[in-house]
Amino acid sequence: VNNRNFRIVVDAMGGDKAPQITVEGVCLFLQRTPMHCILVGNEPVIRKELEKYPHDKDLIDIVHTEQEITMEDSPWNAIREKPDASLLIAVRMLAAGEADGMVSAGSTGAVILSAAKYLPMIPGVKRAALGTIYPTMNEQQHPHYYSLMLDIGANVNNQADDLVHYAYMGKSYMQYVFGVKDPRIGLLNIGAEAHKGNAAMREAYKLLSSRPDLSFIGNVEGNDLVRGRADVIVSEGMSGNIAIKTMEGAGEAVKALAKMAMEKKLLWKLGLLFLSGGIKRVQNVASYEEYGGAPLFGFNKPLIKCHGRSSGYAFMHGLRVTSEVLEHDMTGRMRTAIAGFEREKTIPDRN
């Protein structure tokens, strides 16, 4: 394969434990996938980390900078005041075509703002979306048990067209990165009926129903999310954010309960031991951040955002996702699908 032709630029200083986890992630990734990686960050520190792991030197370049954006920085100020931060250099390299894809575990706000500043959008798309993969309880019915939800908080006021764009982008992602043949699309809403929700949701319901190239299953509600009724959940940013964080909180409650049980009762401790496989499954539903990040959807270049708390292993998954996005030309496929919708969207009766 011609993997070596693709170049991934890595914001090596982004993330709670960067550059340790970014360097570890890159080395783990390169062991399986020979793709060119450009690490942007403090070169001496990166070189020192690189010494810890075997790696193919020919596949790694380093672009040195001493500025970095921390989790304490206000994203708005950081973008203005730290023009040479590793994140900004990486985004500009991506925009200039010096790299084909990008991964960052930096502050979500700063990643979104810098992408908005430097990257072109996919033609027709007006509002980028943040997506997340989360595991569901669904593996009995389907070969996979992950669903994708987008937007989970890049926007607070989505229009109907945005939600249709998210459906197409999410469909491509689940098809080409997760191998789901015909992804089922659901619209996160407050009831099953077509008239539920606000004006944007009602309009989106009509538009999604009218698209022959989308397997739209209708509205999904909060309690459908963990069940895995849909492969792609299209959501207004505020609703998606609240839903995903509520799932995270519920998962944390299960973990806290398990911890409490371990500390308190011998019988419970035994129970946990016997149940460890089961408990682990529930915990997995909680720790959605481990699932390799997700692209910022809507930009004309692939930019994958990993969770700030990513481990080296999780960051490796972010790189793996980027490589699959590149190999399947997912951005190109999204462009084509959205161009088709934009061309045809005035045809169906929208009343």
Place this chain on the structure above:
Amino acid sequence: VNNRNFRIVVDAMGGDKAPQITVEGVCLFLQRTPMHCILVGNEPVIRKELEKYPHDKDLIDIVHTEQEITMEDSPWNAIREKPDASLLIAVRMLAAGEADGMVSAGSTGAVILSAAKYLPMIPGVKRAALGTIYPTMNEQQHPHYYSLMLDIGANVNNQADDLVHYAYMGKSYMQYVFGVKDPRIGLLNIGAEAHKGNAAMREAYKLLSSRPDLSFIGNVEGNDLVRGRADVIVSEGMSGNIAIKTMEGAGEAVKALAKMAMEKKLLWKLGLLFLSGGIKRVQNVASYEEYGGAPLFGFNKPLIKCHGRSSGYAFMHGLRVTSEVLEHDMTGRMRTAIAGFEREKTIPDRN
């Protein structure tokens, strides 16, 4: 006490298993609380159910009707086409002062619509809210482990003032029904900072912060809900609906896992047995519908909505809540608090 002076009107035909559960609930309630109950519904059927339980005949009246609204009816049509449905007769009795409080486990849509049609609002309140009590993992820090979230779906477009009204109403409810001394108020949003969310949320943040008689703890996010960071979660209806249903779904996943474990592995089965106390706690977090219903907030008369799937025991709790709302004159306290806010709300700097 002068409990006997209060009269509660019961929509005896509302609920998946009505009138069985409503009659059982009334009889259970009267065993502990001698308060006058008026059951509206099919008299012969109700009388037959009443034979099953010991009860004080002097405390029960029946208003006969043969119309009832089922879960299959469209709420809008039902209100128009079934003017003598048990729900509508009960609401009109409440509006006319023939009863002091009301309980229904009927269709949420029909209950809200009929209340909107017949009941006056608390002066100043423009949009009624549906609330729900849910259990949290918080009992270590606090004497109770329930929180109240409102609105959970009566509205799709709340204004800032609505959210402040909900804070006052929720505060009264947690104080007088749950005995929380100084309820902590949180605003459901997509981040901790004051500028997060849409325009209504940002404005509500300012208003809530400016009120000396509210213990406003700021924005809460989805993952704070199960933790129990706030006693009252004020939410825009769409966000609240999605959050509460997502919690329900996560809880169902835990139940499904437990069931799967029971069926599959002996070790898991043993584990579950040992863990039963712990698993039960997690399940409780899920089955929020068991917690006795919650008022429709904003009407000038107390109307408590129980879950459609209520058991007789859950319906009894709904009646108990109604009696406490009446005994503490909660509607009167809400009127006073909201009048205070409405009088003063133009004073603080709202820019």
